[in-house]
Amino acid sequence: MSQTVDRALRILPLLAEGPANLEQVAARLGVHKSTALRLLRTLHEHGMVYRQQDQRYRLGTRLFALAQQAAENLDVREIAHPHLAALNERCGHTVHLAVYEDGEVLYIDKVESRYPVRMYSRIGKPVAITVAAVAKLLLADLPEPERRAVAERLDYPAYTARSTPNAAAYLKELATVREQGWATDFGGHEESINCIGAPVRGTDGRTVAACSVSAPNVVVGTGELLELLPLLRRTADAISAEYSGTTPPPLQKANS
């Protein structure tokens, strides 16, 4: 809509691929150097880009701060986290939380099994939307027209032989998911990784988020993983209850 802003914002994903100098930015935007310069300066003033010693631009740290504040506004995440941690405690596997937004599904939280590190490293990563259990849950709950529109707009990469092949198959899978109230991804993304997911619902019953448990084939087979389904669903329901306000938060959650 607004040409100038549009151009400025296109710079950000461009720089996300790596640092670039003025000319490269101008070339990739298809504008004159001086135009790119002014856009970059404006972005710079707002801390969105940073100019390193070699004068090349890269993304600025203000993005961190904004993303962090954005995360704080997602109160599902805050409410869900202790439940996810408890789930991880009991089953030991990787636990994810994801939300749907504008045709994309994004991880917004993760608890990793063994190594206590770098949880944040995946947060914000777009989910493999055609195969992930959490994606199926979130899409399954969309109103029919939007669901169909999204499904038909997607690409269906063949990550493995068991990946969802096309829109028709996906819509059928979504119908199943919607009916049974939970979802799986058995080797659809990575051959050796299985995953089960369950929905978190708001007061109105709409699916506001989805959580999942993932484990490599060699550790637990699909059968064993499915044994965790009741536990997973209880967790998701507990989050739903607290999110809907039907259950008071377990402890004081006083903020400062």
Place this chain on the structure above:
Amino acid sequence: MSQTVDRALRILPLLAEGPANLEQVAARLGVHKSTALRLLRTLHEHGMVYRQQDQRYRLGTRLFALAQQAAENLDVREIAHPHLAALNERCGHTVHLAVYEDGEVLYIDKVESRYPVRMYSRIGKPVAITVAAVAKLLLADLPEPERRAVAERLDYPAYTARSTPNAAAYLKELATVREQGWATDFGGHEESINCIGAPVRGTDGRTVAACSVSAPNVVVGTGELLELLPLLRRTADAISAEYSGTTPPPLQKANS
């Protein structure tokens, strides 16, 4: 520089405080509703803002993705993390990593002691620049004019009785830090929290980052904490060495 982009970007921190509707945004920007609408639409198209059911706008999840990619470009963080984790392993306290950028100091990594959770929750948070050990280290290394300019531009909030009171005191403290090569914060931010920090240096000797160990008074006194200084400095030096390329990375760090 660019009015339109400037206005658009001012919307983001505004929304970071919480969701807002069109009128509120227009009012706080000081522009007409229709102008605000077009800016918000453009931001929306880029996923920077999201429109929730009640039609109010909030920050969009694209910010997550961008921040994550920005983080991946900060290779100091990647190199430092294993060292920080090892340090945490040995001393058990909270470990931070921070960088300086355009007059601000930001945490870019954190390893927490006890509870394995929500490491990311503080990442991106601006540091209490007048008192934090990491901030002192990073500012101490700035060229004289910039250091003075920054110091005099700052506010000096009296978090506690031991907070740095004004620019003169801060500059003096920075001189000490620069000379001794490490920094402390003994109750300058929170009365009961002590902290020691050490610099990570690049090939040219410039301080590119700073790491620190923080612990509450009740667990270890300042004396005990200072006993960790050699370990902390060895850690910082190890990061510096690896970052400068004088030491090969300890194991294979193959990416994909």
Place this chain on the structure above:
DNA sequence: TGCTGTTGTTGCACTCTGTGCAACGACCGT
């Protein structure tokens, strides 16, 4: 049911802001 106030959206004329050009300047390597 109809009225009124609120809030989001659209079309349009005006002009201010962004644009590209060309010239300049800083820097680097040879």
Place this chain on the structure above:
DNA sequence: ACGGTCGTTGCACAGAGTGCAACAACAGCA
């Protein structure tokens, strides 16, 4: 000292952004 590369500046033109006013959608209320 010289040419080449890349960032920066000033300027004239017009295209893009702006605010206004009217419209539409909706909610609350009598």
